[in-house]
Amino acid sequence: MQRAALSKPLPAAFWLALAALSLSLAFYAKPLGEALSLEWLVDYPKLWIVPIQSQISAAMHWLIDEASFGLFTLREALRFLSGLMEVPMNLAIEGLATGLLSGTGSRAVEIFPPLSWIAVTVIFAATGHYAKGWALAFVQLACFLYLALFGQWHSAMLTLASIAVTLPFGVAVGLALGIACHTWSGFDRFMRPVLDLMQTVPVFAYLVPILFMFGFGPVSAMIATIIYALPPMIHNTTLALKAVPDELREFGTMVGCTPSQMMRKILLPSALSGLMVGVNQVIMSSLNMVIIASMIGAGGLGYDVLFSLRRLDIGAGMEAGLAIVVLAIALDRLSQALATRHPPARKTTSRAFPLNYPRSFLCVAVIAATWIGGNWIEALQTFPEGWQISTRQYWGELVKAINLNFYDQLEAVKLFFLATLLLPVKGFMLGLPWAWVIGLIALGGYKLGGWRLALLGTMLFGFILLTGQWDYAMISLYLCGVSVLLAILIGAPLGILAAEVKGFSRVMRVAVDTLQTLPTFVYLIPVVMLFNSGDFSALIAVTLYAVVPVIRYTAHGLDQVSPNLIEAGKMIGCSKWQILTKIKLPLAAPHMMLGLSQTIMFALSMLVITALVGTRDLGQQVYTALSQADPGLGLIAGLSVAFIAIVTDRFAAVAAKWLTAGG
Amino acid sequence: MKPAVTKLACRNIWKVFGPGGDRFLRGAAKAPSRDAFTRAGLIVAAEDISLDVIAGQILVIMGLSGSGKSTLVRLMSRLIEPSSGELIFEGKDLRKASEKELIEIRRHKMGMVFQSFALLPHRTVLGNVAFPLEVQGVGKAVHEEKAQEIIRLVGLAGRENCYPRELSGGQQQRVGIARSLISDPHIWFLDEPFSALDPIIRREMQDEFLRLQSEFQKTIVFITHDFEEAIRLADRVAIMKDGRIVQIGTPEELVLAPADDYVRQFTKHVVRAKVVSVRAIMTAPGPDAAYAGSVKATDHIEDIADAVEKAALPFAVQDENGRIIGAVGRRNIVDVLIGREQS
Ligand SMILES: Nc1ncnc2c1ncn2[C@@H]1O[C@H](COP(=O)(O)OP(=O)(O)OP(=O)(O)O)[C@@H](O)[C@H]1O
């Protein structure tokens, strides 16, 4: 059956007719429905919404309030757990940011100061030197001095503290699960779909349940971050273990290693650099999460950004956002250098004790000196406020200046896009009768991938419909669709340029890498600065973020076209342009299709975040759930986003297969 | 000569790769044909292999790429499980050994050297060489001392604290050799140990290997696809093709009496004078012949050619006890050198 459906694509005329019909339905469905008293086919009646949301909320309440394991209740268990995790968290916060205090509030007395700014900077510079030498030491030095100089020290240390605790937890759990996947293939088969789902469900979806279980605070933030950072760590662990050469395993067996010796002494050490890539990703994920995590109680830079975004205080937001970027650069470079570091040959010099560990010795000395000296000279302990530079004003003034001088132009651009692109598409999506959309999904799914895909699409969109999220989902789809379209229009030419023009490719790589290290939220700040909140700002932020995979996959797809074919083209006498359009692009198309699915994923994950600037989509629903502590709504809206992601992903994958088979 | 003692014996060993391979083999009443295996989507990497590894000797296994050499040596060390057959190691059935016993046997009685060295990248030379002892739980002081000693033996003194990537290929394989010798194994497996090295280094390593062997007198299974290497090192050579052993014998036997064209292909370009012994070409001694001198029956032609060529008279050939058992003259030697059939 499925074969037959795949092998005979319907004529283009059929799809064109379908599109035309959709267009007219979007405009005339409402009056038509009223005339035929078939409104229920157009707008899903409120009465028919299945009350899953309230049931989930009730279940969560019951779990937290009533559920008991006999000896203790669930609430007590959760409290115990979060109490346990609070210990290292508090320790890190005290050690890096606040110092050990006795008493609370303004009357608190400092018993023990935190690490001084000099000490922290020196420790990172020394680690940089250890990992890669003077250049990296200098980068670390510059980054941390920046944080001190621009008055972001305290918040940055709070953020650093939460990463310092999250990292070992995330790495340990990820490593353990990765090893388990590697050891037991059954467990691997079980974990794979779980990981897939974890990577498509937006963080927001589990924020609310976590908030519900562990309450507002750094521990909740930490748990959310760990869940978010876990999949890449697990993935990298299994990959790295798999990549250990067979001969090394055989060697281990031949010298009589027990299974545990094999893991500890052969597999893990040989896989070290692969594992460190995972560690790097955990760090970057944690940084990516700082702002989201601050919604459920993490302090630090993330909180600063969130707080200023809410007040539309662009200057403060920009400062904190830049500080996150600086911290991300410092930690990214450091962990990458540690990952690729080769231990230098051991020198057998016979220097006296502290001198054979010069870096550690220096760090300990600086810590002690600033700690003791800090009692008399305050500047040794905390960076003096008088030396700090605040850029807040300039940002504010810049915004003001832009708004004064370019208000009309910016507004015109915005209005143009709104009127010609955004509003019509939005109207179209909202006008479409739900029954028609689901019918289209079923038909398209069946034609492209057989009845399985049709069933999957219908069921997942059915869930969105039944739970009453339809209109929000349509807005999400419209924003996502338009942004992806723009991202392709901008990204594909850039990707082609990057692949074709030599000098440009290096510039592009740096730009793409930078865009990818930026935490998602940072995109929002300048956009809001120029265009205020609303759909248009969301569009720009999402497009900026989603353009990265488009460029990358286009360039990569073109790069991997076999040089033999290009030579063959040249010999036939194709012009450069003909080679590009007739040989390279068609051959790169399947690869670019895979990039499309990535692009949609990126767009959806960013879309949820843009709820902060006032869109009315599923992201906003999650956000509402968060502020009302409504776990049912949070879960349903989050799952709806995940379902859209899953369906588009599967459709794009099938379409890519079609392109390879047909082309 | 000492009587030959068998260290490790393979008896009708089979290995079938592919899903359900073992069942397919066991299910058949008598051995299925190759076609039957291929049709079932299975690969026969070892077919009904029986051979003895003699204590103190070097057995070289050779054959083209994909002929099943690596598979055979991994079957012998039970790195992969045979589909059927018996493995007798030092008189005991190796296949009946428990996991624990196997670990003990491998720790103390087997050593292996790998084609691409398989050194641990995160450990220094010293750390790599001492690793087997560390796994056994031997104290640090003891294993470091022993490792130092064996590192000196393979000529890497002064390099103890280097990491593998700081060494040349030849040096890396010396580390591999040192490491496999440190627990003083009874049997020593080497899977194409020198194949990754360039020709000059390879010869140097072969000399080194022979030197070590004259010192330790190990029982060795050595794999190569290079016939020159095989005849330089081997006491006996087993030639493999498509998972079968085609012929097994001394290099001289292979050169003089190849079992089929496959073996002849290998031996064709060998410098025969290096392989053939006097015994193989001597003629019956005349009743009262005059001799220019005497040579031993076990001498290779190469060693005596110059002397025989210079003399006008033939040489007498003596056995171990000094009895004259034949004669060898210029013509016999020229026959060998130009590959002419003996008249
Ligand atoms: N794990 C495996 N699964 C399936 N087939 C295998 C496996 N290992 C080896 N084979 C097959 O068994 C045959 C023998 O392989 P083997 O590696 O023993 O050859 P080799 O003589 O060592 O070759 P080379 O000189 O290339 O190392 C080959 O056809 C190979 O494809």
Ligand SMILES: [Mg+2]
């Ligand atoms: Mg091999």
